[in-house]
Amino acid sequence: MLTDGFWAERQRVNGYATLAHCFAWLERLGWLDNFDRVLTGTTGGYRPGWQFSDSEVYKLMEALAWEHARTGDPDAEAMLLRLTVRVAAAQDDDGYLNTCFGHDGQDPRWSDLEKGHELYCAGHLFQAAVARARTAPEDELVRVARRLADHVCREFGSSGRDGICGHPEVELGLAELGRALKERRYVEQALLFVERRGHGRLGAIPLLGPQYFQDDLPVREADVWRGHAVRALYLGAAAVDVAVDLGDDDLLDAVRRQWDRTVERRTYITGGMGSRHQDEGFGEDWELPPDRAYCETCAGVASVMVSWRLWLATGDVRYVDLMERTLFNVVATSPRSDGRAFFYANPLQQRVAGSDVDQDTENPRAEGGTRAPWFDVSCCPTNVARTLASWQAYAVGVEQTPGGGDVVTLLQYAGAEVRVGLTGGGHLALRVRTRYPVEGEVDVEVVEAPDRPVTVRLRVPHWAEGARLVTPQGEGEAPPGWADVTRRFAVGERIRLLLPVAPRFTWPDPRVDAVRGCVAVEAGPLVLCVESTDLPAGVDVEEVRVDPAGRVRPVGAGRARAAGAVVPAPEPAEGGRPPFGPRPPADSGRPFELPLVPYHSWAERAPTTMRVWLPTT
């Protein structure tokens, strides 16, 4: 469990504020009442919420299950049980469960596979049930999920409806549920859904085309993620689960290939994915505009889910590096520090400060600029909640090598007490002390160890050139990748990893046209940015320039200052001309030291203008 620091604070706020906040909005908007209406047979007439509003309830339930397991919080448990009762009461006798279809006054079940989201909602219920099944004795939530999964298998099995859902998710839920409950047929149904996609089964949505829901190419044949980012990534995560459980190396290789190209060409420095607002989707290779970056929070969550599964399947450190990048710079960026407002989109440049958002109304827009308490389409708040509540699951891995040795891997660094059961018997307990990512020292103390050699594996992030490792055997360089310390540990022995988190410059690939002539500043895993709040009067964000040959120095709390200049924006010689001229604009300016703050903290103090990518002097 986390003890202190960056993620512990976010877990704490999530537990005491965000979960209740989400519950209150679900209740207030009537998205919970929808379940009661099914029970009471009053579904005719107006139904609040989009077709997929049930899924927000399920994501909150998943978050509550993880939160209760993490803290034992009886309020979280009570809220989860109350929600379970209301959800269970809306389940039809044959296992079908959805508040938007199939009841009095509603469209028939499965009548709109493209946009209806029935299977999508089922998938989120399954994930909630998995969280419960992994942390408590089987209860009604798990039984509801079993009944619904059985229903889905009957309806959509190989001799049933030959359909898929417009929004992938049921594949992921079925695969996880099948694994957790040891029901292989659920995993096989997930595979069936995965295989059915990509053959044009779904009807077209105007202006979007079949790639919007990945129905353009079979998963096995695609080389890159495309279309709606969250859909593509949920599908990818499901494909990994299915591939691993069913030993399908071809399918696993397809996802790895898609991850490679997507990361190399369609991923922001923040780890954000999705560069288009129009379809909430991926753009072409190298199309990574900072201002119109969509980088939906949910796509960040989904990217972490895919990468984690790929690490579990392969042990490749690159997946974990991307998880860290995305967790610090997308997932941590979305919630306001009080846990009661969220970014939906996460652009890397804001030219016009967002307006103050009404904190008492659901926000109709998913644009960046200001965090909002809730959205008309409000997928992000509950997705953040379930991710933060289970963050520690992404931080530590336990495995056994083919030779029989136990390996305990520290994937992410945070102040924590770790105690894991070893495959070879006994436990390893570690106390991790660190102020990471603000400082680079990670101190790992052995608290309990078996009487045999065990490997403690530490991740040296790819940016950490010059990292050093101090072990009981001595001190040495720790190049990026995995640093293994194998030893018969004694209690009280320590491993210290020294990561260089001083701020540094980062350059874009020249094919990323949108940020040509710019550099970014990173510090450890944090992407930094310039925000108008920190600039003196009379200096605009668009006027600052940075000197990548100059000094960039830390000033505490993850902040930095970089040598540069202020180049006043040109005045047009003559108005009414397009912003292009026959001579290069003046680029001389007065020296200026740019104040930089962690990107995840932007727009916390006030609506601001902001940029991550800084034009060079």
Next chain:
Amino acid sequence: MLTDGFWAERQRVNGYATLAHCFAWLERLGWLDNFDRVLTGTTGGYRPGWQFSDSEVYKLMEALAWEHARTGDPDAEAMLLRLTVRVAAAQDDDGYLNTCFGHDGQDPRWSDLEKGHELYCAGHLFQAAVARARTAPEDELVRVARRLADHVCREFGSSGRDGICGHPEVELGLAELGRALKERRYVEQALLFVERRGHGRLGAIPLLGPQYFQDDLPVREADVWRGHAVRALYLGAAAVDVAVDLGDDDLLDAVRRQWDRTVERRTYITGGMGSRHQDEGFGEDWELPPDRAYCETCAGVASVMVSWRLWLATGDVRYVDLMERTLFNVVATSPRSDGRAFFYANPLQQRVAGSDVDQDTENPRAEGGTRAPWFDVSCCPTNVARTLASWQAYAVGVEQTPGGGDVVTLLQYAGAEVRVGLTGGGHLALRVRTRYPVEGEVDVEVVEAPDRPVTVRLRVPHWAEGARLVTPQGEGEAPPGWADVTRRFAVGERIRLLLPVAPRFTWPDPRVDAVRGCVAVEAGPLVLCVESTDLPAGVDVEEVRVDPAGRVRPVGAGRARAAGAVVPAPEPAEGGRPPFGPRPPADSGRPFELPLVPYHSWAERAPTTMRVWLPTT
């Protein structure tokens, strides 16, 4: 009339190919049958086309009226008369005319002002009638328009429905019709519609907000165009017409202010407007991405309409300069050289070559890359057709100075024979010989002149530094702006304007983040581009660099070659990392001379990759 050259060729193709092409598609898709169905009372059931499909018929009728006036082509006349009969037959007894609302099985009239486009369609009918009224004796088309205009005035007058149309256009049609038919009440109705907008009368469209249809701010109060570009520009054009006819300087000043800021901050080097696909709209100031530039063809047409009206109202040369930029680089870019396929969007960079478009199907998408014969929303082909058919109207102006002198202004240059009646009596006839824009000499010969001094005013475009003027009085410099030659002209006398059309470099304002570190090449009014078709095997568009200190030389037919280099795209040292690294990418390359072609001709030879903005060495 045009005799030869760039625009004469386009008018010729428009006349023999595009008009019949549009008619054939309208017939084939049933958008013409919709009128017949109203007549026969068979409107119940399926109706092909969007709510605004009537407007495509009207825009074609407008084009036919201009074409017949230009050439006397009896086929154009016959087609127009046949269309008039079918349209007139669908008009209700009270003057209402629309094939989508108000008849058996249809929604009631005016029941969806936000999206119904009834008034929008009426506006396009009015513009068609104006073309007819200005070029022929009053006929049935004009009478149909009168009846509909009277109906609109009754329904939406100051004591009628307090509504406006989601898509501005009726304002423009009413103002033009009122001016052409000397019916001031139509102009006053147009003013009423203009004034009603901007107060939130229209219901919200999800995710778009009231600025989508300019209902966020009154026209008089806005400082810049925003929202859907075509809507904003049609509204602007109408506001100028109304302001001029009713002597409303405040309203005129508002449009001038909006034009200034929009041109300075929201206009592409091509003259294109609209940087967002999501709402076909303007982005924020300086948000001008080349790859995702929407630059809808219709927005180019609309921009020309606004600028022309502003020139008529003020005489300011800047408006005419922008018209030329937009005509050559947006309007001329849309149609394929055979006049049977069109660009809808006009991006300035294409990373992935468009796929070949089925020439026998309407295209569902408005993306750039390949010209399509018709679109699901097919506003652009007929808009191009009416603009080309009336191009010469934008080329020459006649006015009288307060002192009583006659001024004949050559706004645009093309091989032409010009004969205009002078306000002071008599005629001035000029023969213009030029290969502009490929060559820079414009030779104007006086063919007929009155026996008194007359001013021939020539436009020296803003890019034409170093232009020279040769007149019967002598030769001299001609700085950008207006060059007046006032003289009692003798037949056979000549004026020669020598414009420097050698290719030149153009730099962006540093606030246009998306093209930082790049320059463009222009030659006269033409924007040039690099296209993959012209690159040797093994060189990609994304690998070329240009040296703005190096030579750029013309190679004929508007093409050029510029000194530069090929810098091979970097190979990632390790795959699966985002495209950002700790060191500047190598920028050394081998010398290379970049082949440049006019942007308007791109993707004519094959689907290609392309860029206007070229990274510098």
